[in-house]
Amino acid sequence: MIGLVLAAGAGRRLRPHTDSLPKALVPVRSAGQAGIEEPVTVLDLTLGNFAEIGLTEAAIIVGYRKEAVYERKAALERTYGLRLTLIDNDKAEEWNNAYSLWCGRDALKDGVILANGDTVHPVSVERTLLAARGDGKKIILAVDTVKSLADEEMKVVVDPAKGVQRITKLMDPAEATGEYIGVTLIEGDAAPELADALRTVWETDPQQFYEHGYQELVNRGFRIDVAPIGDVQWVEIDNHDDLARGREIACQY
Template sequence: MIGLVLAAGAGRRLRPYTDHVPKALMEVDGATTILDIALRNLAAAELRDITVVVGYAAHTVTERQERLEKEYGVRLTFIHNDKAEIWNNAYSLWLARDAFANGALVVNGDTVHPASVQRTLLAARESDDAGIYVALDDVKSLADEEMKVVTDATGRLRKITKLMDPADATGEHIGVTLIEAHAAPALTDALEATWRRDPNLFYEDGYQEFSDRGGKVQTVSLGKIDWVEVDNHDDLVRAREIACTY
């Protein structure tokens, strides 16, 4: 199993900070970036081989390779998404299909969260046989922007989309996923069907396709944790409030 970070996004709503760097390189704790936190968390889960999907301003990430590998004790491989500025992240995850073929812990490059999330997902697989495990915040109040999830009574995913009445949702996917090796071929096919249907779809739409085809997607409740998806300036302020507490 590897670590996999999706860090190709431009983060247009964070301009001017992202005029020249992707939002994964937003500083949230001194010089510590969102990418630093992702790598630190994956290393804490004993994942030393990490693939990073880059796109917008990719050179600003790849030029840090030596420093990041040394600081976190990891080996980095980069996959370049040349459509990152025009297509959504279903395509980014599909590009990493060879990387997640033997299983992966996937982290969005705009999510600030504690290392306990990775540990919780890894522990969940000991008592389940799902192909995909989705980290779920079922505590916070939801609005229109969140990636909302509906589950059955056992926590199995039934629906995942932003296009849902928040009142109908069980919780929110926080942008961290465990993909088992045995699910990789079917997920690859589902992701390809998703971006070919509409390149503006999210990789969570690929999870929905995987589920609709009979794949098992299990949600994993995280309880109350401090985390934030950094989409705009208010989110960045919140990230800077909580990152220093990890």
């Protein structure tokens, strides 16, 4: 199993921070904190999580300002002891992330822990996913069942006997079991079916999220499971308020 990070997005709502950097490389912890010589980014935190659970390899899907990730590749490998492969998304500034994850379809064959490049979260999330493996589960979503939900969150409805039934932002929060936080364990034998679902989604509408690929799988009768992460501090960084919250949380790790 390897790590996989979606880091191709432009993060336009974080400008000017993202004028010259992809969102995954916006600093969330300053240099000098906890003995760190360089600013710590969401990508750093995620790769650190991967290393802490024993992964030795990760792939990063890059697109917008990808040269910044290429420039940091060797330093990231040294810091986290991971062998990194960068995967180019040629449509990163035009299309949404269903296509971006599809670009990483070959990496899925190894089995991955997938993390969005804008999700600040503790390593307990990855550990929860690993602990939930087995019993034939092929895809396991990390889900927050504690947080109060509103309109923007990626909400899920889960049937205890059948797994995920719906995953969408377009849902009454009162109907949801919880929020998908942007971290998934995907077993290698799920790769062909997920890749096919993602292709169906982006060919239908290139502006769709990869979570629509999960819904496409569910609609086809594929079971997707969830693992509740408990009461932990995390945030998806979409805007400046989220970034401030991410910096508060990152200082706790």
